[in-house]
Amino acid sequence: MSPVANHASPGIQGHIEIKNLYIQLGSGDQAFEAVQNVSVSIKPGEFVCLLGPSGCGKSTLLGALAGHLQPSDGSIHVDSLPLNGPHPERGLVFQQHTLFPWKTVMDNVAFGLKMKGILRAERHKRAGELLELVGLAGFEQHYPFQLSGGMQQRVEIARVLINHPKVMLMDEPFGALDAQTRMMMQQLLLDVWESIKTTIVFITHDIDEALFLADRILIMSPRPGRIIEQTVLEFVRPRKPELLTSDRFIQLKRHCLELLHTQSADFPLQRLTPLGVIS
Amino acid sequence: MGSITEADSIPAERIDLNRREAGRRLRRVSSIAICVLLWHLASTRHMDLGVITFQNVPSPAEVLAAARELLESQKMLSHLTASMSRVFSGFLGAAVIGIGLGLMIGRSRFAEDTLLPPLEMLRPIPAVAWIPLSILMFPSSELSMIFITFTGALFPILLSTIHGVEAVDARLIASARSLGSGRRAVFTEVILPAAAPSIFTGLSIGMGTAWFCLVTAEMIAGQFGIGYYTWASYTIQNYADIVVGMLLIGLLGMGSSVLVKKLGNRLMPWHASEIRKS
Numbered sequence: 068m069s070p071v072a073n074h075a076s077p078g079i080q081g082h083i084e085i086k087n088l089y090i091q092l093g094s095g096d097q098a099f100e101a102v103q104n105v106s107v108s109i110k111p112g113e114f115v116c117l118l119g120p121s122g123c124g125k126s127t128l129l130g131a132l133a134g135h136l137q138p139s140d141g142s143i144h145v146d147s148l149p150l151n152g153p154h155p156e157r158g159l160v161f162q163q164h165t166l167f168p169w170k171t172v173m174d175n176v177a178f179g180l181k182m183k184g185i186l187r188a189e190r191h192k193r194a195g196e197l198l199e200l201v202g203l204a205g206f207e208q209h210y211p212f213q214l215s216g217g218m219q220q221r222v223e224i225a226r227v228l229i230n231h232p233k234v235m236l237m238d239e240p241f242g243a244l245d246a247q248t249r250m251m252m253q254q255l256l257l258d259v260w261e262s263i264k265t266t267i268v269f270i271t272h273d274i275d276e277a278l279f280l281a282d283r284i285l286i287m288s289p290r291p292g293r294i295i296e297q298t299v300l301e302f303v304r305p306r307k308p309e310l311l312t313s314d315r316f317i318q319l320k321r322h323c324l325e326l327l328h329t330q331s332a333d334f335p336l337q338r339l340t341p342l343g344v345i346s
Numbered sequence: 347m348g349s350i351t352e353a354d355s356i357p358a359e360r361i362d363l364n365r366r367e368a369g370r371r372l373r374r375v376s377s378i379a380i381c382v383l384l385w386h387l388a389s390t391r392h393m394d395l396g397v398i399t400f401q402n403v404p405s406p407a408e409v410l411a412a413a414r415e416l417l418e419s420q421k422m423l424s425h426l427t428a429s430m431s432r433v434f435s436g437f438l439g440a441a442v443i444g445i446g447l448g449l450m451i452g453r454s455r456f457a458e459d460t461l462l463p464p465l466e467m468l469r470p471i472p473a474v475a476w477i478p479l480s481i482l483m484f485p486s487s488e489l490s491m492i493f494i495t496f497t498g499a500l501f502p503i504l505l506s507t508i509h510g511v512e513a514v515d516a517r518l519i520a521s522a523r524s525l526g527s528g529r530r531a532v533f534t535e536v537i538l539p540a541a542a543p544s545i546f547t548g549l550s551i552g553m554g555t556a557w558f559c560l561v562t563a564e565m566i567a568g569q570f571g572i573g574y575y576t577w578a579s580y581t582i583q584n585y586a587d588i589v590v591g592m593l594l595i596g597l598l599g600m601g602s603s604v605l606v607k608k609l610g611n612r613l614m615p616w617h618a619s620e621i622r623k624s
């Protein structure tokens with residue numbers, strides 16, 4: 068299946084339109100522009116990777132898409148509606164440790180349904196199905212701390228999927244995993260995406276990851292974050308690990324490396340995140 | 347799936363661990379035994395070291411005898427129940443108000459600005475300093491003692507609650523909101539459970555300070571209770587009973603703190619196991 072066919076299919080929602088977006092962080096003297104004049108249009112069902120050096124404003128942009136951060140200028144529309152705060156239609160997945168530690172795997176996944184007022188038996192049934200989808204059947208009654216990092220991220224993904232999101236916003240979701248687990252998770256994510264066809268905005272600073280996953284990559288400059296280049300990836304799907312060593316892949320990788328390299332950050336890297344907590 | 351197969355660990359290692367565990371236990375017990383032995387030597391020889399003298403200090407054997415006598419006489423029961431009901435009332439009041447205020451202050455900047463400054467001013471005042479005023483303020487000495495206990499327990503509970511609420515990971519809140527939680531659900535589903543371990547730490551410390559303050563209050567204002575008993579034993583020169591009273595206070599304070607901690611672990615299985623793991 069070609070990536071183009073993916074987004075052309077009618078009925079899929081999750082069209083994102085970002086226009087001249089500016090986001091300020093900090094306050095008073097410390098205020099600065101973290102995202103500068105970003106305009107992007109993302110098609111329904113498209114898999115977009117946002118690639119950029121750390122500290123360039125990727126999480127900030129994603130925080131605004133999620134509805135947690137207020138832009139200082141510009142607009143974001145999803146399916147022609149302006150954003151109004153966070154919404155379960157736009158699921159958010161972080162790097163690690165954002166499952167509720169006091170809830171079992173089952174209750175974590177079922178959380179979104181609980182918020183909708185769905186009864187316990189029904190939400191557990193549906194959570195069970197999703198856990199099966201991400202390969203975690205049998206771990207329903209475990210607590211997050213009893214799972215490995217990769218398993219925790221599968222739970223995160225299932226927890227978001229239960230809301231049938233139009234858009235999945237993923238902030239370096241596999242960034243804390245070892246290389247092998249990360250590959251497995253990338254494959255899993257692609258499989259899941261093939262079956263549910265939601266729009267995905269996926270942040271990473273790993274070039275291989277971006278090239279392997281995306282229909283299109285957006286490359287951001289160091290702070291203040293602007294989009295300096297876009298590349299559409301025409302690799303056929305389903306993608307296999309062999310892709311990583313193909314000529315075209317390596318050629319693109321070299322190109323990205325050069326872009327990211329010449330744009331080195333010249334400010335002290337702070338361990339701050341736009342949602343307010345060190346991660 | 348590595349973290350789940352702990353049962354596979356090599357037996358030899360486990361035996362080694364058990365031995366080390368047993369060694370540590372032995373060391374701890376001997377440490378207490380040595381302290382008692384030193385006390386025995388110092389008191390039976392009426393040691394006089396100039397700045398400190400053991401001439402009037404009862405020996406462990408005398409204390410044991412006094413304790414046994416006390417238990418048989420059942421005189422202690424009324425003292426114990428008096429103290430325990432005071433601690434319980436004061437602690438309960440402090441828990442309700444401390445957690446309530448702490449949650450508000452931790453969550454709302456307005457509450458922080460209006461409620462915290464006066465509380466911060468009252469905080470450094472030690473419980474003993476409250477005694478005269480509380481006698482004047484409350485109709486019965488019983489109530490004033492409960493109040494003293496309350497002040498002692500309040501601040502550790504309040505501060506731990508505030509700290510627990512403020513330390514909640516903002517990404518957890520963001521996740522919950524993105525999953526459809528409104529203000530109320532964020533509070534009950536995220537803030538409360540996330541702050542719970544810190545709140546329980548505060549409760550456990552508060553339980554200790556509650557005993558501490560109660561005994562002080564009883565020594566001055568009480569007609570019953572273990573603190574009163576300890577002080578009364580001094581005035582009637584029953585020196586062995588002083589130490590019995592002291593030991594009882596220590597035991598009860600420690601016991602009730604442990605009880606609070608156990609309750610916390612029971613209510614927060616994820617937390618207890620997380621701690622055990624790290």
Ligand SMILES: Nc1ncnc2c1ncn2[C@@H]1O[C@H](COP(=O)(O)OP(=O)(O)O)[C@@H](O)[C@H]1O
Nearest residue numbers: 092093121122123124125126127337339340341
């Ligand atoms: N709450 C904050 N206050 C001030 N500066 C922040 C805050 N959060 C992040 N920053 C800074 O804003 C810039 C962009 O942050 P972020 O979007 O997290 O970058 P990225 O996700 O690309 O690593 C970084 O330089 C970071 O140090």
Ligand SMILES: [Mg+2]
Nearest residue numbers: 122125126238
């Ligand atoms: Mg980031």
